[in-house]
Amino acid sequence: KKRGNIYLSGAGPSAWHEEYPVAKGKRQSPVDINTNKTKFDPKLAADPLTIRFSDSCCQSIVNTGISFQVTSNGAGCELSGGPLDSTYQFAQFHAHWGAYLKTTGSEHTVDGVSYPAELHLVHWNTKYDDFKDAVDKPDGLAVIAVFFKRGKEHPGFGKIQDLFSKIPAKGAKVNIDFEFNPGLLMPPDSENYWTYLGSLTTPPLYESVTWIVMKEPLEVSVEQIAILRTLLWETPNGVSQMYNNFRPPVPLRDRVIRASFG
Ligand SMILES: COc1ccc(C[C@@]2(O)NC(=S)NC2=O)c(OC)c1
Ligand SMILES: [Zn+2]
Numbered sequence: 001k002k003r004g005n006i007y008l009s010g011a012g013p014s015a016w017h018e019e020y021p022v023a024k025g026k027r028q029s030p031v032d033i034n035t036n037k038t039k040f041d042p043k044l045a046a047d048p049l050t051i052r053f054s055d056s057c058c059q060s061i062v063n064t065g066i067s068f069q070v071t072s073n074g075a076g077c078e079l080s081g082g083p084l085d086s087t088y089q090f091a092q093f094h095a096h097w098g099a100y101l102k103t104t105g106s107e108h109t110v111d112g113v114s115y116p117a118e119l120h121l122v123h124w125n126t127k128y129d130d131f132k133d134a135v136d137k138p139d140g141l142a143v144i145a146v147f148f149k150r151g152k153e154h155p156g157f158g159k160i161q162d163l164f165s166k167i168p169a170k171g172a173k174v175n176i177d178f179e180f181n182p183g184l185l186m187p188p189d190s191e192n193y194w195t196y197l198g199s200l201t202t203p204p205l206y207e208s209v210t211w212i213v214m215k216e217p218l219e220v221s222v223e224q225i226a227i228l229r230t231l232l233w234e235t236p237n238g239v240s241q242m243y244n245n246f247r248p249p250v251p252l253r254d255r256v257i258r259a260s261f262g
Contacts, residue, residue, distance in 0.1 A: 006066065006202060008235050013247045020203045023250075027207045029198030030107035032249040033257055038194055044260040049082030049212065051144070051190060053183035057090060058176050061163050065170030065233055066202060066245050067094040070160060070182075077182065079123045079142055082260065083195040083210055088123035088142040091131050093182055095119045095148075096201075096246040097228045105225075106147055107201050107246045108213050115217055116225050117148035118246070119185055138197075140208040146185060151219030156184035161227045168232050169239070187216035192261040201247045215261070 007013065017023035054076030061070045070093050077090030097117035098105025106118035121144040124134035134140035159180060166174045192215040199207045231242040 005233060005235050007245055016203055016205065020205050022199070022205050022207060023203075025199070025205070025207055026253050027197050027199055027255065028205065028250045028253075029201050029209060029211060030109075030247060030249050031196070031198065031252045031255075031257070032109045032112055033194050033213065034252075035111055038257045038259045040262045041258040041260070044082050044195065044258060047081045048191070049084075049193065049260070050078075050080045051183070051186065052079070053077045053090065053181050053186075055179040055181045058180045058182065060173055060175050061160065061167060062173040063167040063170055063231060063233075064094065067096065067242070068160075068164065068167065068231055069094040070176065070180075072182070077123075078126075079144070079212075082193070082212065083258070084142055085139070087126050089126050090182065091122045091124050093119060093121045093185065095228065097148075097225065097243060098246065099243045100226070100229065104244075105246060107249075108145055108147075108211075109249055110147075115147035115149055117220075117228060119146040119148065119218070120144070121146070121182060121185070134208070135200075136204075136206040136208055138208060139210065140206075141200075142210045142212060144186075144193075145211060145213040146187060147214070147217035148220050148225065149217040150222050150225060153221040154184075154219060154224060156180070157218075157220055157224060161224060164227065164231050170234060185218060187214050187218045189216045190214055192216060192259075194257050194259050196252075196255050196257040215259075 074089040079088040106115040128134035233242040
């Protein structure tokens with residue numbers, strides 16, 4: 001069945017529950033991070049988050065039809081500590097962004113405020129055999145979210161964006177034949193983060209993600225935000241620029257977002 005564009009077909013995210021009842025579940029994502037209600041947890045600082053990336057782990061970039069995705073074999077790229085009880089291996093990064101001259105774009109919001117884009121660095125729990133086995137388990141995935149804000153140019157991310165013209169349509173994929181260390185995409189201060197139990201933010205919306213949302217955004221240029229929209233996707237009116245590929249925040253329900261900082 002030609003599913004079309006999950007953000008633009010029918011009523012979009014607000015209709016996903018019709019086919020995926022878990023959309024109204026107890027641990028859905030993204031959420032608004034109300035900084036008056038987050039709770040500092042000294043245990044998070046006592047066992048610091050360890051984020052390890054390598055120069056040689058990014059293999060290819062693909063147009064998934066709802067974002068770009070840089071796929072990795074995870075070599076030398078592991079995440080542990082902080083809220084995590086085991087070692088997670090890096091699998092891919094992708095992003096979500098908004099429309100021209102709009103302030104929306106990120107999936108998580110902070111005190112109701114959106115950023116123009118949000119990067120997701122996806123890791124899977126190595127207690128499982130592989131990503132596919134981990135993806136629907138309650139402790140299966142750990143995703144680092146990094147907000148983008150408009151500011152100085154980020155040459156590193158620019159090298160990834162230079163490949164966008166090579167992946168014009170859904171399914172298009174090219175190899176990355178240069179060294180790219182995803183660690184370049186971490187904000188200068190990656191000690192301060194919020195963490196909570198949530199989900200994938202598109203169908204099938206599996207409640208399998210331990211979210212680690214960096215407090216400090218990464219600066220990219222206004223041009224780089226615009227270049228995100230040069231990727232193309234299918235819409236009910238034909239192929240057009242890709243933007244607004246974000247799910248708005250959903251109710252926090254019975255969850256407390258912990259902070260690694262006071
Ligand atoms: C079946 O496995 C899936 C399906 C979709 C996504 C993408 C996404 O829903 N998840 C996050 S995080 N952002 C998204 O847009 C996925 O990412 C790990 C894994
Ligand atoms: Zn995502």
